[in-house]
Amino acid sequence: MEIEEYYDKIYRYCYYKVNDRQLAEDITQETFLRYISNDCREPERYLYRIARNLCIDEYRGKKIESLPEDDVLAQDSFEEALLDRIVVKNAMQMLSEEDRELLILRYVNDEPLPEICRILGISRFAVYRKLKKSREAMLDALERGKND
C-alpha cells in the first residue's frame, strides 16, 4: 500500500475521532512523524495506534466539540446530502468509542477483518461479533436521528 492511501485512511480515522478537518490533518501528520521517529514496522497496526493515542491526548487537552459549525456549513451545496451528513455525524457521536472505531476501520477505511484483528488486538470472532453489534447500533442511531 502506498503512503498516499495510508494518509487518507489515518486522516479519516482521526476526522471521525476529533470532528475537525484541520485538527484531523494535524494529527495525521503528527502520526506519521512519530511513526518515523520510532522506527516502527507494520504501518497498519502502529499508525492507527499512534493516531488513536494522539486523538485521546487531544481530547484530554481540550473538550472537542461534537459538531463544528464551520466544517458542516462550508459545504451547503446539496441540502439533502448536507442533512444526511449531519444525521450520520450525530449518529456516530451517539455510539460508544469502540463501536465507532470498528465502523471507521471496517466501513470507512475498508480494512479487512484480519487487519482489524491486528489493529485492535482481538480475535476474528470477536471482531465479527462486535462489528455486527456496532452496525446495528449505528442503524438504530440513524433511525432515531431521522425521526428527530
Place this chain on the structure above:
Amino acid sequence: MTDKEFAKRLKNTVEKPDSAAKDAFIRSRRRELPFRKMSMSELIWMQAHYIRPGIWILSVLLLLSAIIWFGKSGGEAVNGLSMMMPFLAGFGLLEGMRSRFCGMADLEQSTLVSARGAILAKLAAIGIVHIGIVLILSVLIGSAGGYGFLRTGCMLIVPYLLSSVIGMRLERTPFGRSNPFLCMAGAAAVSFTIYYFGDKLDAYAGMTEVFIAATVILIFAQGYELKKIGKPEEVVWN
C-alpha cells in the same frame, strides 16, 4: 441497507484532506517514510487493468484464427499472419496512447505514477502478451509448417516491430500528436507492402540471417522510440 450502501453513507460524511497540505507533507517526508515503492511488475500489472478488454479479445482472436488458418493452409498461414501483425501492433499502440486522444494526458501526469511510466507500462503489458502470442505461433507453425521456429518467429515479429516503430515515430510528429489514429496508417502501409511486394520479398525468405538482422535492428529502433515517446512531459512543456 446493504453493507455497500452503509459504507458509502459513512464515507460521504468525511471530507477529503487538503490535497495541497497532504502533497507538501508527503513530498517533504517521502524519503524518511519506510513505505515501499511500486515495483516495475506491479506497475505493469496495475496498468494492464486499464487496458480495454477489446485489445485482449483481439489478441486472442488473432491467435485462434491463426491456429484455424494453419490447420487449413499449413505453412502458408505465416504469410497471411505477417500481414495481420502490423494491425495488432497498431491497435496495441493506439491503446497505449489512449490517454492522449481522450484528452486525459494531463490528468495522468498528476497521479502518483508519471505519465511516462504509465504509457511505458501499458505498452509493456500489451507487448508482453503479443510477444507471447508470437512465441506460441512460432512454435506451433514453425515446427509443423516447415519454416522452423526461428524464421517463423522473425517473419511474424518483423512486421509487428516495423509497424510499432513507424507508428511511434508518426505519433511524435506535430501532425501525429493531434491525430492519434495515424499509427494505424503506418500499420496499414506495412501490411500493404507485405501484400503487394510479397513475391519480391520471397527472394529473401530463405535467408534466415536477413530476418534475424532485421529483428535485431528493429529491436534497437523500438528501444529508441520507446525512450523518445515516453517523454510526454516534454511535449506538454514545449
